[in-house]
Amino acid sequence: MDDQDHDSVYDGLLGGDDSQWAFGTSFEDPLAGVDTTVPDGVDRTALAAYCLMLGDDALVASHRLSQWCSRAPDLEDDIALANIALDLLGQARLLLARAAAADPAVVPALPEGSPVPPEDALAFFRDQDAFRNVRLVEQVNGDFAATVVRLLVLATWRLALMQRLATSRDPVLSAIAAKAVKEITYHRDYAGRWVVTLAQGTAESRRRVQAGLATVWPLRWELDRDHAVEAELAEVGVGVRPSSVAAEVDVLLDQVLGVADLERPDVKPIGAHGGLTGRDGRHTEQLGLVLAELQSVARVHPQGRW
Amino acid sequence: MTVTAAPAGHRQSTALEVASRVVDPELPMLTLADLGVLRGVEQDGAHVVVTITPTYSGCPAMAAMRDDLLRTLGEHGYDAEVRVSLHPAWTSDWISARGRAALRRHGISPPGPAPSGPVTLSLLPTRRDVTCPQCGSGRTELTSEFGSTACKALYRCADCLEPFDHVKEI
Numbered sequence: 001m002d003d004q005d006h007d008s009v010y011d012g013l014l015g016g017d018d019s020q021w022a023f024g025t026s027f028e029d030p031l032a033g034v035d036t037t038v039p040d041g042v043d044r045t046a047l048a049a050y051c052l053m054l055g056d057d058a059l060v061a062s063h064r065l066s067q068w069c070s071r072a073p074d075l076e077d078d079i080a081l082a083n084i085a086l087d088l089l090g091q092a093r094l095l096l097a098r099a100a101a102a103d104p105a106v107v108p109a110l111p112e113g114s115p116v117p118p119e120d121a122l123a124f125f126r127d128q129d130a131f132r133n134v135r136l137v138e139q140v141n142g143d144f145a146a147t148v149v150r151l152l153v154l155a156t157w158r159l160a161l162m163q164r165l166a167t168s169r170d171p172v173l174s175a176i177a178a179k180a181v182k183e184i185t186y187h188r189d190y191a192g193r194w195v196v197t198l199a200q201g202t203a204e205s206r207r208r209v210q211a212g213l214a215t216v217w218p219l220r221w222e223l224d225r226d227h228a229v230e231a232e233l234a235e236v237g238v239g240v241r242p243s244s245v246a247a248e249v250d251v252l253l254d255q256v257l258g259v260a261d262l263e264r265p266d267v268k269p270i271g272a273h274g275g276l277t278g279r280d281g282r283h284t285e286q287l288g289l290v291l292a293e294l295q296s297v298a299r300v301h302p303q304g305r306w
Numbered sequence: 307m308t309v310t311a312a313p314a315g316h317r318q319s320t321a322l323e324v325a326s327r328v329v330d331p332e333l334p335m336l337t338l339a340d341l342g343v344l345r346g347v348e349q350d351g352a353h354v355v356v357t358i359t360p361t362y363s364g365c366p367a368m369a370a371m372r373d374d375l376l377r378t379l380g381e382h383g384y385d386a387e388v389r390v391s392l393h394p395a396w397t398s399d400w401i402s403a404r405g406r407a408a409l410r411r412h413g414i415s416p417p418g419p420a421p422s423g424p425v426t427l428s429l430l431p432t433r434r435d436v437t438c439p440q441c442g443s444g445r446t447e448l449t450s451e452f453g454s455t456a457c458k459a460l461y462r463c464a465d466c467l468e469p470f471d472h473v474k475e476i
Contacts, residue, residue: 033389090364
């Protein structure tokens with residue numbers, strides 16, 4: 001290299017420009033101009049925790065799905081999975097921003113002058129035990145069959161929750177949910193069609209979708225359980241009790257299994273660990289691996305410069 | 307975020323006229339107004355508040371749309387501010403007749419009416435009456451529910467054999 005003018009190839013990117021691209025070039029609040037007043041009678045700490053739960057489910061699921069990018073069985077599905085990941089990332093961004101607006105205390109402190117917006121601080125600078133996602137979303141992708149089975153379970157459950165959340169007393173949450181319903185409808189159809197296609201394909205594709213069901217099914221237990229925060233928010237008309245959608249989710253999954261001619265797997269549920277679940281920040285080792293990949297660059301460069 | 311206003315003499319068009327000319331960064335044949343993303347322009351002298359509604363939650367073009375609105379209004383002497391409105395959620399029904407015609411002219415099939423009523427599980431390929439924007443044939447087939455962006459599906463014409471994007475109904 002004989003380029004004496006630059007110490008590093010990145011110099012030109014940094015220059016005098018304050019657009020620190022490690023965190024994107026636009027730091028604008030995704031809720032700019034939206035009234036984020038917490039409704040009467042709602043505890044802001046509980047509301048923030050609830051938004052973190054729904055936001056972390058989307059964030060971690062999005063990251064796992066994005067790992068398919070350039071590795072999916074064909075180009076159409078590569079694009080489909082990336083687009084589904086993008087929808088979920090968008091939901092995560094709004095929900096984490098809503099959590100930060102409801103209770104700024106949930107946002108990790110960063111060095112002075114850091115350009116990282118609150119929703120990015122929540123995504124990149126929280127430790128594993130502060131993540132409140134269900135353990136279903138953090139598991140390794142496995143093969144394509146396991147991925148579409150997991151997506152079917154996630155989308156069916158999340159769609160049922162979001163349909164009810166669209167009438168939440170929190171206008172921000174209700175708007176995010178109404179939007180999410182339109183997006184997740186596609187996710188559920190996409191996953192359901194692939195489960196049916198694989199089940200009715202070759203002996204090998206059928207074997208793989210059955211194996212996928214066996215690994216995903218035990219993690220459903222946690223989805224139907226009401227965490228204290230979810231129960232509290234449901235009580236004040238802001239949240240939804242997961243137990244209230246369990247029967248509907250069951251019927252819908254049975255419909256897909258019926259069309260696919262697949263049996264419900266006879267497997268033991270993965271329950272709480274020391275009384276705690278993902279909703280309490282108790283995770284499997286898989287989340288640590290996701291976070292290492294997701295967070296390492298941001299944590300090394302909290303000022304967004306290097 | 308605000309953009310410094312140019313001298314007042316530069317303001318020869320109303321803020322609504324200026325904002326209505328800004329185009330979508332990914333569908334440049336459509337203005338943000340034709341796309342239905344531009345929901346309101348309130349003008350008080352040189353100060354302008356523009357309200358936009360995102361198409362999809364994760365649409366990466368939102369920041370570019372905001373920046374384009376701020377820059378264009380700034381160039382016309384307005385001190386602009388962009389606010390987000392999440393409710394009601396954007397629907398493809400908000401794409402104007404002019405926008406639909408522009409899409410078709412550029413080889414993109416415009417959306418049909420957005421679904422309404424209860425959300426149903428659909429395990430069969432989505433059925434839409436999609437007309438090929440190239441040759442006008444109604445014999446078209448879905449190749450992927452997700453196309454070049456989250457808001458489009460990929461189709462192929464069985465007559466002229468051209469692939470094309472279809473803006474999805476949401």
